[in-house]
Amino acid sequence: MAETLLPQPAETGLQAPFWAAARDGVLAFQRCANCGHAFLPAREECPECLLPEVTWESASGDAKLISWVVYHRAFHPAFADRIPYAVAVVELKEGPRLISNLTGIDDLEAFRADQDLRVRFDTEGSLVVPRFVPA
Amino acid sequence: MEYRRGGVVIAGIGVTDFGALPGRSTISMTVEAARKALADAGIEKRAVDAVLVKPPTSAPRLMTGQTVAEALGLQPALGMSWDQGGAAVIGMISYAALAIEAGMCRTALICFADNPKTGSAHVYSNAANDDGVFGWIGVPAAYAMIARRHMQEFGTTERQMGAIPVAARRHGAANPAAQLRKPITIEDYLALPHLVSPFRRDDCALVSDGGAAIVLMRAEDARQHGVRSPIPIMGFGLGQSSWDVRLRPELTSTMANRAGSMAFGMAGLTPSEIDIAQLYDCFSIVPIMTLEDYGFCKKGQGGHFVADGAVEIDGVLPLNTAGGLLSETGMPGMQLVIEGVRQLRGEAVLQAGRAGTCIVSSQGGIMHTHGTLIMGAR
Numbered sequence: 001m002a003e004t005l006l007p008q009p010a011e012t013g014l015q016a017p018f019w020a021a022a023r024d025g026v027l028a029f030q031r032c033a034n035c036g037h038a039f040l041p042a043r044e045e046c047p048e049c050l051l052p053e054v055t056w057e058s059a060s061g062d063a064k065l066i067s068w069v070v071y072h073r074a075f076h077p078a079f080a081d082r083i084p085y086a087v088a089v090v091e092l093k094e095g096p097r098l099i100s101n102l103t104g105i106d107d108l109e110a111f112r113a114d115q116d117l118r119v120r121f122d123t124e125g126s127l128v129v130p131r132f133v134p135a
Numbered sequence: 136m137e138y139r140r141g142g143v144v145i146a147g148i149g150v151t152d153f154g155a156l157p158g159r160s161t162i163s164m165t166v167e168a169a170r171k172a173l174a175d176a177g178i179e180k181r182a183v184d185a186v187l188v189k190p191p192t193s194a195p196r197l198m199t200g201q202t203v204a205e206a207l208g209l210q211p212a213l214g215m216s217w218d219q220g221g222a223a224v225i226g227m228i229s230y231a232a233l234a235i236e237a238g239m240c241r242t243a244l245i246c247f248a249d250n251p252k253t254g255s256a257h258v259y260s261n262a263a264n265d266d267g268v269f270g271w272i273g274v275p276a277a278y279a280m281i282a283r284r285h286m287q288e289f290g291t292t293e294r295q296m297g298a299i300p301v302a303a304r305r306h307g308a309a310n311p312a313a314q315l316r317k318p319i320t321i322e323d324y325l326a327l328p329h330l331v332s333p334f335r336r337d338d339c340a341l342v343s344d345g346g347a348a349i350v351l352m353r354a355e356d357a358r359q360h361g362v363r364s365p366i367p368i369m370g371f372g373l374g375q376s377s378w379d380v381r382l383r384p385e386l387t388s389t390m391a392n393r394a395g396s397m398a399f400g401m402a403g404l405t406p407s408e409i410d411i412a413q414l415y416d417c418f419s420i421v422p423i424m425t426l427e428d429y430g431f432c433k434k435g436q437g438g439h440f441v442a443d444g445a446v447e448i449d450g451v452l453p454l455n456t457a458g459g460l461l462s463e464t465g466m467p468g469m470q471l472v473i474e475g476v477r478q479l480r481g482e483a484v485l486q487a488g489r490a491g492t493c494i495v496s497s498q499g500g501i502m503h504t505h506g507t508l509i510m511g512a513r
Contacts, residue, residue, distance in 0.1 A: 007267030015265050041264070067284040067386060070332040075273040089280060089381050099266040099381045105412045110333065113287035129268060 004078040006124055017056050022128045027059040027119050031095045040096040061119040062093040063132060065115035070108045084108055090117055090132050104133030136237055138401055141367035143232040145510065147350035148473045153464035154314040156344035157253040160332025161191040162206050163347030164248035169207055172244065172348035178360055183350075185213035185243035187231055189223040189467070193254035203246065213240050220499015221415060221467035222373070225506025228472070229353050231373045241356060247469050248346025256342050266381070275418065277380045277501040279334040282420035284386040285332060288435065291423065293333055295438030297324040299419035300337045300461050301376045302447045302454055307462025309448075309485045314341050314448075315462045338419040341465035347473060364480045369404065370491070370509045372397025380501045385436075390430035391496065397495070398507035399430075406431045409509070410489040411478050412452055413471035414496045416459040422446075423433045425496050429507070453487040468497035472508065479511045 018040070021028035031038045032046035032055040045052045060073050068088035074080040079104050083123060084103040088111075104120070116135035149171025151164045165188070173180055174512045186209060190199035200216040213234060219226045224247070231243035260335050285291050307313040318338065327335040357365035374390025374397075376383065399405060406429060414422040423437035431452065432440040440446075446454035457474040464470050475493040476482040483490075492511040498504060 007272075009265035009268055019265075067280050067287065069276050069279040069283060069334075070329070071270060071276065072329045072331065075276075075331075076267070076270065079270045079272075085270055087269055087276065087280075089386075097382055099269055099271045099479065101269050113284060123267075127268070131269075 001059060006078050006127070007076065008127065014044065018042065019127070021056070021058070022130050024120060025121050025128070027061050027092070027130050028056050029092060029094060030054045031057045031060055038095040040098045044047050051053075057094070059092050059094050062135065063090040063117045063119065063130075065102070065111055065113060065117055066091050066097065066109055068102050086111075088132065101129075101131040102133075103131050138232060138236060138370070140369050140401065140403060142234050142354055143351055143368045144229070144347050144362070144365035145368065145472070145476050146352050146357050146360075146362045146365050147172040147174070147178070148476050149173070149175055149348045150312075150348045150470065150473060151248070153343050153466065155252050156250060159250065159344065160230040161194070161248040161250060161346070162202065164250070164344070165203050165246050165348070166206050168248065168348035169244055172350050176350040176360075176362055178242065178350070178362075180207065180209065182242045183209055183244045184211050185229040185231060185234060185240040186211045187213070187243060187245045188216045188317070189247040190216045190218065190226065191249040192435070193209040193249050193251045210273040211240070213243070219504045221417065222497045222499040222504035222506040224468040225371060225495065225497045225508045226373060228351065228368070228423060228508055229373060229506065232368055232371065235351060235353055241352060243351040245351065246346065246348035249466070250344040252342045252344045254344070263358060273331070274501070275334055275339050276331045278418035278420060279331050280380055281386050281502065282333050282418070285420055286423065288387055289438070291435075291438035294321060294325065294440045296338065296419045296423065297321050298441040298443070298446065299416060299422055300324060302441075302444075303416060303459045303461035304337075305447055306456050306485055307458025310457045310463055311484070313458045313463045314343055315458070332381060334418065337461070340417040341462070343465040345464050345466050347466060347469035349469065349472060349476075353359050358412060364482075366476045366510050368481045368508065368510055370398040370401030372401070372507045374505045376503050378504070380426050387424065388428060389424065389498075389502045389505055391425050391498070391507070394505045394507040395429040400507050402509040404492060404509060407493050409452070409494045411456060411475070411487050411493045412446075412454045412461070413456070413475045413493060414454060415468055415471065415498045416455055416461050419461070421498065421502065423456060429494065448485050456483060456487060458483050467499070471495050471497065473509055
């Protein structure tokens with residue numbers, strides 16, 4: 001079965017440690033060693049205190065759902081076979097927000113804002129992708 | 136220095152056709168719109184000493200302000216291009232009004248043209264950074280994310296949201312210059328399949344080629360030049376929400392509230408004194424949230440406010456009376472200012488019954504930037 005490769009995350013650069021951690025089944029985020037602010041995506045300077053003292057930390061995997069959309073049309077060929085699929089803004093228990101997929105139930109419209117979620121790691125070829133399911 | 140209410144006027148307006156304009160460059164469309172705006176103002180080109188340009192997204196390049204001024208054969212005292220997404224129109228109007236009042240220039244030409252329909256709309260469908268792996272692609276999804284949160288937090292329904300395209304399409308159908316002239320009922324709207332839920336295709340702005348321009352000058356200069364129908368600028372305001380959608384702490388409010396307060400304060404008006412509204416409708420949720428942030432109704436009540444024809448031409452607050460981005464043209468905002476001017480002149484195709492004051496919103500990115508303009512005199 002011919003499949004178009006998913007758009008791949010950058011292999012180098014600031015966000016690469018997030019994807020390396022995912023390969024080990026770990027959800028990672030950044031924390032400022034100076035002021036303690038927790039955030040994603042990765043940056044060179046803390047967006048709160050502006051100092052370049054950022055570190056990586058492991059998240060519990062617990063999150064809540066902020067909002068989501070369901071694609072009924074593919075905006076990229078790699079997703080033509082995956083319609084319908086849900087993309088969400090989730091907020092980790094530790095604070096940072098990120099984009100991910102919502103999955104785990106048949107009716108993708110049946111989620112509720114602020115509901116509890118749990119991370120699940122899916123293998124996609126050579127990539128491990130963190131997605132979220134109802135807790 | 137404070138802006139004198141009504142101190143600067145919009146003296147001229149000009150537009151190209153809207154829709155698919157194959158073979159027209161953005162420079163060509165800008166020059167056409169500028170020539171028409173100058174003719175509408177009844178002034179010579181050499182009176183212009185400020186040229187402000189919103190650059191095209193279809194083929195972004197540096198120094199667009201200078202390229203346009205050269206094509207116009209002008210050497211303005213003030214020349215620039217302005218990157219604020221769709222809020223650039225009111226950003227430029229604000230700056231030009233202040234520059235005119237401060238004596239840095241006398242006559243400002245503000246212009247724009249783009250051709251994403253026959254050129255390239257690639258900038259609207261790119262994946263941002265690593266989020267492409269999740270299928271997070273395209274501008275409609277980002278606004279749909281905001282709409283969903285509004286529906287979840289406040290109970291806004293798809294039927295209420297649909298009142299926006301229903302009104303826009305009714306107004307566009309009456310407008311011979313509109314790109315899309317097919318009215319729809321709320322039942323038509325609800326019967327459509329989702330594109331990226333909660334949005335349907337009809338919740339999303341048109342993709343359009345076209346150009347537009349306006350001329351600003353002091354009220355006194357307009358009188359001296361014998362400008363036919365100058366429209367006073369009463370107030371303006373700006374605000375920047377900044378956060379990307381995936382990071383924005385509050386999805387259901389933006390800095391439109393700050394921009395609106397600033398403009399109302401400058402104009403000495405309240406929402407109840409506004410007769411017509413031209414509110415940026417790139418997606419149906421945006422006017423709903425804008426009405427809330429401007430104080431036309433409480434936060435979360437925007438769906439109720441627009442339901443049942445309230446924002447149609449014969450409703451309590453006629454909205455986007457030429458069709459807006461959903462029906463007239465997907466141009467990022469100048470067409471809303473221009474329709475506001477026509478309404479206040481009493482020369483609109485679909486003329487509102489009360490047209491003494493008009494509020495205009497422009498916004499850019501994914502509700503990242505915002506500008507508010509209030510025109511007219513009571």
